[in-house]
Amino acid sequence: MDFEDTKEEAAFRSEVCAWLEANAPSEKDDAADFMGERGGAGWMKAQRAWQAKKAKAGYACITWPKEVGGYGGTPIQQVIFNQEEGKFHVGGNSPFAIGLGMCIPTLMAYGDKESIGRYVKPALLGEEIWCQLFSEPAGGSDVAGLRMRAEKNGDEWIVNGQKIWTTGAQFSDYGILLTRTDPNAAKHKGLTMFYLSMKAPGVEVRPIKQASGASGFNEVFFTDVKIPDSQRLGEVGQGWGVALTTLMHERLAVGGGTGGSLDVKELIALARNLELEDGPALKNASVRERIADWYVRSAGLKYTTYRTMTALSRGQQPGPEASIAKIVVAPKLQDLSAFAMELEGEAGALKGDDAPMHGAFQMGWMGAPGLRIAGGTDEILRNIIAERVLGLPPDVRVDKDIPFNKLPSGR
Amino acid sequence: MDFEDTKEEAAFRSEVCAWLEANAPSEKDDAADFMGERGGAGWMKAQRAWQAKKAKAGYACITWPKEVGGYGGTPIQQVIFNQEEGKFHVGGNSPFAIGLGMCIPTLMAYGDKESIGRYVKPALLGEEIWCQLFSEPAGGSDVAGLRMRAEKNGDEWIVNGQKIWTTGAQFSDYGILLTRTDPNAAKHKGLTMFYLSMKAPGVEVRPIKQASGASGFNEVFFTDVKIPDSQRLGEVGQGWGVALTTLMHERLAVGGGTGGSLDVKELIALARNLELEDGPALKNASVRERIADWYVRSAGLKYTTYRTMTALSRGQQPGPEASIAKIVVAPKLQDLSAFAMELEGEAGALKGDDAPMHGAFQMGWMGAPGLRIAGGTDEILRNIIAERVLGLPPDVRVDKDIPFNKLPSGR
């Protein structure tokens, strides 16, 4: 048991390091732009440039076959690349992640030769950005409950309805779109998947203002949007099967320790500089107990990731343990931030530079509710662990084998 | 807002005090027996004697009409009597509570003139003890899932099967028994209620040994037990409706702050005498925080009871707040006891006189799992609050309108 690379991994790592040393933008040049506002011109330019460089070197999608511009590598090699890339000022939070992680794989699985030939390369090179259009106001946790109507008209489809929680829609060129083509079929049977241009007439993107004031997501409205049948992915009525391919990728994507940035280390830093009723905060038994409780959860997650990487390194499928990250991280962020504000006392009610550590904990506390919901609520994730990991029986389903338009909807 | 009696209540209270002063057994005489082993001869003799005294004075069941031996009083008068009686060494944990609280009211509601004439008085006088036979191995939280078979044979019924968790069965003379008379009917429709003599041939009572080693409950086995049809309570197939009458009373009975005996006060007493790594336990911030957390829950319950009594005192129906006691008390007992054992350190793993405070916390910790389950699990109680108090929709029911013997049972 150790934390070392295998000989092959070590070789790949040094190859990657050498390449990054030679090619990664240094702080002097456009690296600064990576720190700029997400979606801003400078940020986008820097992201595209870096993506192109990686793609040309074959590092953009390491597990993809060489033929489609990948490296023909293993998952562990992808992990190693990410680790090393993370040491450079190249941002992360990439605008291409969703497209390359979810949309393009779906396209490669279900698209025709032409589409694949046309769209994979530009996406890989960062020239075109893709987004994923599944969630709707009426279909959140219950994605298949979506209502967006697509009606066949000759060899094209007319689409009307609304999508929501679409990340990156504001700067996306294309999207994959899940629609309902047969409201008389059972819920999961009447769906069909398409891809379309986000610039198509009738597509309108509006940012969603979150409780925190920020806008990370969008609503996308569709009015008589025309999609040629040639842009259908999978058979008519088979959309749910196609979507599952995509969503499987999402779980992995979101599963990663999002929001883990604010943790025990920061809490200790805060406590070092605070006096409580009975003396230094870091000497307070209740504070120490909380630090320990949260530390063992964070450390547990960290070493769980090591176990997953080990499985990858040994060429095995990572076990279900990979699915627990978000359910641990999100509530911890909320509780830890609230506790930190309690330590700060009256000053904890202040924001930004008026609060200790530039309001880091206030920001974490405002962001936590979203993290507990986006990409699968705490409750849905527990269902997934119980059903897919532990194999417990599904809940009673009353929405099977009933025409979708006969389902009770509360409307 | 105050904690005073109304004029009428004050009058009743002094009447009760005077009577208790004159009649309650003092420590000298058989009061000692109340401290004896539950069900033991001395204990039983003392209980019966005291019950008879109360009954003759009309205090045994204060809210019952005078005609049936009650006081014709109000619920708040019953509360006042209990408060004052509690100040004397007359035990409590009465063997007559279930009979007079659940069984006899059911008999009075559904029994014929003869039965009522025959059984009410002896029960009231403590001459005959009743128990309640509903729960079965196959029907715990889901009481209506019971299987005990009763088959009509001429003008009597032949009963076979098993009951479980029957309190006091070992010293009961009679019981009310819920049986399944029609397995082809839907679950709730095939039940019928009877009363019977616990001395009837074919009835066998066995104590259940609990995890704690104690035996508070029994299993009761029925082999070809004959029950005359005249002992049927309610119509054939209407047993569930009859049972609901009985259970309504149980919720109230169990709802009371059971297990509240071990609480913050005892934790403080323990902490006063312990040294932790950083000094006196009672000065430890983490200990103080826990004490405060549990105190506000206990105090909250105490004052919730005051609100309930106020409603009674004003002749109103107590609000749903009455339903929360057990769900607060039981988990608190478990957590508080475990925490106390942590304070005791290695010695916390000892039991009885080898542990601090004669092992009070170890006993509480061993008893807590049962308290979280008996009379409605934490989970069932949350369902009840959600559905009956908050009015949320019931869970999907797959066991309605299906013949009972067609229901999946896992067997």
Place this chain on the structure above:
Amino acid sequence: MNFDFSDDQKLLKDQARKFLTEKCTSKAVRRVLEGTQGHDAALWKGVAEMGWLGTAIPENYGGLGLGYLELCVIAEELGRVLAPVPFSSTVYLFAEAVLAAGSEEQKQKLLPKIAAGELIGTFARAEGPGAVTAKNIRVTFKGGKLSGKKIAVVDGMDSDYAVVLARGSDEPGERGLTLALVDLKAAGVSRRAQDSIDPSRKHAEIIFDNAPAEALGKIGEGWVTANNVLNRAAVLMAFEQVGGADICLAMSKDHAMSRYAFGRPIGSFQAIKHKLADMYVNNELARSNAYYGAWALSTNARELPLAAAAARVAATQAFDYAAKESTQTHGGIGFTWEVDCHLFYKRSRELGLALGPQRAWKDKLVTELELSNAA
């Protein structure tokens, strides 16, 4: 046993609810939340006209002299609608400080103005992050002059007067502290708005540079009086918190009944059911603790410190839980700006910190238990 509000008090509650439902919609709260105004002036005027500001102020000082139980029921209603007015700063804290420690002259001068809605007051305690303890109060009050800095003063920008906890002598620790009454429009006072996690209650930093001030109460009694005032305010604030928590539960319930997923109302899933049941239990326990606090407050019982701490802790925990889990129950829309969940999420935390964090109150609570040996 008479442990509930009287019919008259319940009538007052109904009137308050009717008035606020009309005059204090979430639109009104959002106007303050999103705007630069420190409070809703129209609502403040209306609240004054209803006479609420003088509820517990004796008639000889221009109040209604109704008492504290009446003030509690009004507080609960204000809490339900997140009323964006400087009510708690002015009534629970400033007026209580004046009533507790003010001279006859000070009472005559200030209380009628408060009752009439012509004076907004606040209470300034904290000077930096961490606990407010006797030894870390650095603002000085010497020779009628106040100097130093206070932070996170609620309604600080809108207030006319403030009661300031300051070091009034060279006596060490608590005995060195005094309450000072200062006109915030006077020379030597400068204020700066501070960003708050709940902008529907604005905070301010106030810097005193030899600002003219007068003592409120005896020199050296500042700490004792301040804690007494905080205890009284904690009970009243607890009713606001319980009111807010009940609305979070009601919103969650409505959403759980009307929102369908997997062909069922989400309220039929145990994950939601049990979450709401827990909210209900917390809220009931908090309400009962608040009632006990109300009794202790209205009768000046010696149990007040314990009752106030218990009411404060239970109400803070209930509102925190209800606000965060109501957002969770609402799912995606729950963390959008347009749905009201975040108004309660923000307010729950802000009220939980305004009179000092739970930790400090839990410590007080246990200290009281040690003394009383109750529990």
Place this chain on the structure above:
Amino acid sequence: MNFDFSDDQKLLKDQARKFLTEKCTSKAVRRVLEGTQGHDAALWKGVAEMGWLGTAIPENYGGLGLGYLELCVIAEELGRVLAPVPFSSTVYLFAEAVLAAGSEEQKQKLLPKIAAGELIGTFARAEGPGAVTAKNIRVTFKGGKLSGKKIAVVDGMDSDYAVVLARGSDEPGERGLTLALVDLKAAGVSRRAQDSIDPSRKHAEIIFDNAPAEALGKIGEGWVTANNVLNRAAVLMAFEQVGGADICLAMSKDHAMSRYAFGRPIGSFQAIKHKLADMYVNNELARSNAYYGAWALSTNARELPLAAAAARVAATQAFDYAAKESTQTHGGIGFTWEVDCHLFYKRSRELGLALGPQRAWKDKLVTELELSNAA
């Protein structure tokens, strides 16, 4: 990245599981739980024959010299079946103390006997309720004589030898402490069985009255050595706890699948689903912390104190939760004597206290974080 056990170690694990499934049924555990025997002698003999007692004892002392990762996988298996044998007292604590501080002569004398299953040893620390701190150790070791009382000594009745934390000099605090090695059958030693919350692990009070003993390690190094030994034992015990927690989850899952209520398996209700999901998450986090501890133990890394504390805390929390909620999941039968839930409920608490409570380990953990500034 190679953060998992090797194939050989997994093979050893499978062998251990096969052996224990056959030799250590819950019947065997109940025989000790309900009886007066301190342990299952037949099983102990079998364990010795398997060579497990000498897993980490070097070959030159009669052990297999396999190492600590191998000992960890065996510990997990012993934990899964609640093996009623003095394994942890003898191997994790006594043998580790001898290896850490013993003289060559002491090692030669004791370790081969341990490996052969001819010697049962234990470690005596606590003298009363509360924390075990340097200043409350009153047992004295002077001039080769041991005097005083130790309590709650696990396997104390069955042990041949004990390592005792005692005051060996007049130096104050930690520097005054020494480890003493004592033959429990010698004159001056009297023992009394103490009732335990988990009678499948028997406890004893041991009174020393000028009992002959010898120093284990240098005078004045007792505290440091004891803590080092506790850290090593904590990692091994964590694997027992994780093993137990996994069985609780497995039992709960089986029951939730086979038990029907309201016409459905209870495992289809979210209340049960989410409870078991939480169990799973806790167990995985505990397992990962235990793995890190195993790495630190097997490499004598300087991170051992932090890794051991984290493994200890996570494993204790996971086993506590799994054991109590497994009982809850089983409903009524869950708290009957005949169903096994209570065996795990009792063991979870006993293991959680045996090496000192969570509180003490959390405090150590944070102290390590303060030093390392890691986290």
